[in-house]
Amino acid sequence: MPAKKTDVNELLKALKKLYPEHIIPLHHQNAWQLLCAVILSAQCTDERVNQITPALFQAFPTPQAMARADIKEVEKLIHSAGFYHSKALSLIESSKRICDVYGGEVPQNMKDLLTLRGVARKTANVMLGDYFKKPEGIVVDTHIKRLSFRLGLTRQTDPVKVEQDLMKVIPYKYWAWFGIALILHGRQVCNARKPECSRCTLAGFCPRKGVKISA
Incomplete structure (x- = not known):
């Protein structure tokens, strides 16, 4: 089941401190x-x-x-x-x-x-x-799927179902930023096979911290 709304709010605050900017890592001009x-x-x-x-x-x-x-x-x-x-x-x-x-x-x-x-x-x-800044959903890649599961935001593994769970608990105004933030955290800290939980400031929100995930 998705985490409680209060848990999500605190998680978002902590995540926002880590990744305050919404920067697309792919270079483009249009x-x-x-x-x-x-x-x-x-x-x-x-x-x-x-x-x-x-x-x-x-x-x-x-x-x-x-x-x-x-x-x-x-x-x-x-x-x-x-x-x-x-x-x-x-x-x-x-x-x-x-x-x-x-x-x-x-x-x-x-x-x-x-x-x-x-x-x-x-x-x-x-x-x-x-x-375009008018999201109709939340990006779900391997990082977002993995972190969403570890953080207790979903129990699903199918990307479409993960997205549906996230859309229920993440406020609309954060949909686009949330995806980028989780991707960055997945790359830098919470990798699949060896998550660095000891230095993860989100560990307190993570009921499945340390879980090894194949994808």
Whole structure:
């Protein structure tokens, strides 16, 4: 069951002290660039994506240019991101749809975002919450799923069900920031196999501290 509201409020205060800023770690200058970066970030580090995107956006600076791209060229530029064929296809096909259906602009609602190749709820939530500032849900990646379980905010393992639990207990105004904060804490302190509970300032809120989790 989700934690009590008072527990969540105290948790949010502690988390806000640790991560007061809402900073998207993926470098971008517009919505389309962020969308491309998030697509590339699947099973790839943000650092690697940030190394790849400057050359990618220099070669293909707009969705119109990406829509006309040769897939082999895109694959060469993004090869080190892994799953490069699928990701290249997603970049090209989503850009085509953005141009053909949405007038060259990234759509600003969940329903339309999910029609783009390579975009599932996680990516759509990043765009809506972190860029457009009108979230329709909460990002759930492996870090958020793991920390939400350890912190007693959910007993679920399916990302959609985890998101549903979080949306019930996290106030709407914190939805976008909360995801970024948990991701940062998962990377820096609360890793999967060896969480550093002894130096974790959230340990007092964590009924499952020290639990090893495979993902």
